[in-house]
Amino acid sequence: MHRIATSFISLSLASMLSFAAPAPKVCVFVPGVVSGSPVYEQLVAGARRAASEIPGATLKVVEGGFNQAEWLGKISSLAATGEFSLIVSSNPAIPELCAEVAGSFPEVRFFIADSWLPGNKSIHTVLYNQLEQGYLVGFMAGLASSGRLAGGAASHKAGLIVAQHYPSFDKLIAPGFERGLEAADPGAALETRVLGNWYDATKASELANGLFDWGAAAILPIAGGAGQGVVSAATSKGRFVLWFDDDSGYRLAPGTVIGCAVLRQDKLVYERVKALLAQGPASTLYGSAVVVGVRDGYVDFASGDPSYLGLPAAARAAMDGQVARLKSGALVLPVAGL
Amino acid sequence: MSMNWERARPRIHALGAALLLALLYALLASSDPRAALSAFFLGPFASAYTFCALLESSAPLLACALGACIAFRAGAFNLGGEGQASVGTLAAALVASALGGAAGLPPALVVAASMLAAAAAGSCLALLSAEAERRTGAQVMLTSFLLAQAAIIAVDWAIGGPLRDSSSNLLAMPPLSEGARLSLIAPPSPLSLAFPASLALAACTVFFTKATRLGSEIRLRGKNPEFALTIGLSPRLGDLAMCLSGGLAGVAGSFLVLGQAGRAVKGMTGGVGWNGLAVALIAGSDGLWALPAALFFAWLDAGSRQSSILADLSPDASSVLKAVALFLITAKIAGSGKPRGSLLGGTGAAT
Known part of the structure; x- marks a missing residue:
């Protein structure tokens, strides 16, 4: 009886481990620097708060600097590490770069605030009115x-x-x-x-x-x-x-x-990142682009x-x-x- | 291998010092030094993607360095590599855009024409300095720098202004068609034909400077311009060297546009001309040594990037490390009391 119980517990643990989804790793790509930019400070704060509320989730902040010519290479490098399931950013110029990266790394998902790109199954964007x-x-x-x-x-x-x-x-x-x-x-x-x-x-x-x-x-x-x-x-x-x-x-x-x-970028980023992490890569938010404004x-x-x-x-x-x-x-x- | 041990030693010491500094920086600045060190030193080789990205980023650096090597060999301080690469980006983008949409043109022809246009643009800018020196005595070192600064402003204005893609939020020209870009060798990595092309340019440069009569004459001019004129060598040798130097920098610009970016973006040279100059100094103006020196600089950049992603180091660390290496080499050679030419590859007039 004891042996049967032990085996049952072991099997249960093993199956739980094998089916448990890996803890999500989020990367915030800042197209500039965080310090001195309230919008990017809010971006990081919102993402950090969301990640802190998802068990096991980790967050990494990478500053991309001001040279737009370097952003594509840096976002590609982030995706290529295979470390991050979700890359979060904010800037109208970022979606077209992420769309290019998503073509090469389809397993990575992107959420970009303050931008607009409908129809890409890897990317969710929200445009402020x-x-x-x-x-x-x-x-x-x-x-x-x-x-x-x-x-x-x-x-x-x-x-x-x-x-x-x-x-x-x-x-x-x-x-x-x-x-x-x-x-x-x-x-x-x-x-x-x-x-x-x-x-x-x-x-x-x-x-x-x-x-x-x-x-x-x-x-x-x-x-x-x-x-x-x-x-x-x-x-x-x-x-x-x-x-x-x-x-x-x-x-x-x-x-x-x-x-x-x-x-209210911190609010937006917090809500969206939390929802995307909770729903996983199959979230129906990916592929959509929405506009939010005063009323929201x-x-x-x-x-x-x-x-x-x-x-x-x-x-x-x-x-x-x-x-x-x-x-x-x-x-x-x-x-x-x- | 023309760089003997005596000349190589200060460079190896400087590079070693830069690595030691990287080690200390990782130990002191990171909360997880082990992860930071691993990411910095091994990160660039951790995957095929990162290694290929390293090779790709070395290509424009090598092309600029080769250009600087030729100019230094001729005794010309071409400080305009950044501007010559910048006009190269614009010329390559314009030609690739114009020909890329033309039906029936083979992609190889479009790419070759774009690179030639970039080389021509860089050459023309460099040639202005050489001509100014020959006609008015204005120093190449000064005019090449000033012209480059003006060119960078003009190119940035054109890319961010009248030539800008109005449908994009990027300060960039419209993306090039696939057929107008350099083919990728190992997708999804950015490694393109730019890297083998830069190797071919290095081989050609080494052959030209060491095994041709013209190359020998250019080196002789670099060692002693007055003697070169006395024995009847062409006074236009300096023009030729500057033309080649600017052309190579222009090609570096085309690598940037026709490679991963696939478009001209404002500010995309990002210091490649200055870094190429540093690579040439470290290599002692020897095209053969420019390759490992360019790879070393590219490795520092890749290591910084990886350690900022996988650990908590600043992505700007490579700039400091490169500056330290360059400073140490310059200081060590200058402090050795050797003539000016030894800094540029042992071509001093007294040697």
Whole structure:
């Protein structure tokens, strides 16, 4: 009897071991560096939290640096190790590289936030509705250009400074900003300047000064670290800046940065990575691309900071009203993809 | 093997010091030194993929180094390899894009034409410096560097601007068709025909510099330009050396575009020209030694990459290690009190 029981337990253990799925190993590929980039800090935090809640799951963070030419080789190397069942990243440029890698390493799965690539069975992408995100800061710029913030004369002018033209900016952010500006200050003029890189704060400051001299009441920089130059110029000229992706702008220059349209990337990455790890490589999420926005809780306007709370009540009420309309569905800015 | 033991010794010591530094770095910087060391030193050889990737990354490095070797042999300090490789990427991408879509053209012809265009572009840029020196006395070392910087800016502007693929979020030109790219030898690894092509270029360079009359004349010019002119050698030998040097750097650029990337991406040379220069210095301007030196640099890069993936070391470690190796070699040779030429391969005027 004892021998039979021992054999039964041994067999049970052996079968459990043989059928147990290997613990998932997740790699976060950061197309840049984590430090100093709130969006990538959120990416890592979300993935780390998800992995910590899956028994046995491990997480590795690899920084890819800023040279786009090296990203394909680095992602290929990650996949080729055979160590990782899921590679997580965030950047609109990443899906086309992952699609190439997935063709050679079909056993590896990818989840890429802030991007759009439907139809690849190895890749799940989620695109933020940046038409809404742009609309929110555009509306705030309109409040500034119509004189409802400073109390001075209305300039009816606003500016955009972008590091480079890219599809997300051209198709979503810029049109969204323009619509928001028009909604708050009908007929207001918008000028866009292209910086040419994501780091030159001095040149960004020069461009911003030019726009302020032209009459822009507020500027939205989409220029990475160079955005600091726009903040400096605005501070010295007594004008306003809008901020994108996170609320760190409020702390950069209180009183100058008057509005931040934020992404809840940590929330998105946490939820998706956890779901993908729980469902495994056969998850039906792979192959799909979805758009998420204000109504889903992944795009928002940061309205709790003292810099924002110090604005005139009427302006805040108008801004909060726009956010509420987007959340309720009364205002819909549909995005079908990129 | 023209590099004797006396000349090889400081280089071997420097490379050894770089490896020792890598060892210390792994021991001190990693929470798991054993895994870090294993990933750094053995990682590049752990799988066929990683080894093939190492060989592929050595190809453009070797081509640039060979170009630098020829220039050094002629006594010309071509510091423009990076820019010459950069214009090579653009020329290769433009020709491959134009011919890749043309019906009926065999892929080999498209690739060959793209590489020739890259070589021509690199040669033209280098030739400007040589011409400037011959006509105005402006030093090649200075003009090649300045022209290269201007070229890099122009190429980056073109790739990220008017030639950019507007449907892509990458700062890159449109992808090339399969027929316009170098064939892969061991898919899914990135190893392509670029590697055997670089070996063939090395063989040709060694043969040219050591076994041809023109090669001997170039070396003689490098040893003593005034004497070379006195005995009637062509004053255009320097032009030829720079032309070949720039051409090889241009071909390196084509390897980058026609290989794994399959398109021109902004900033894709990524220091290959400067690293090629370092490889040439380590190799003593000897094409034969450029191959192991290029493989050594590629191994440092691959080891850094593997140790950042499989352990917790920084992927930038290789840059520091390469700089240390180069610094030690330069310092050791400069400190030996030997003439300028010994740094570049024993071609000093006094030798």
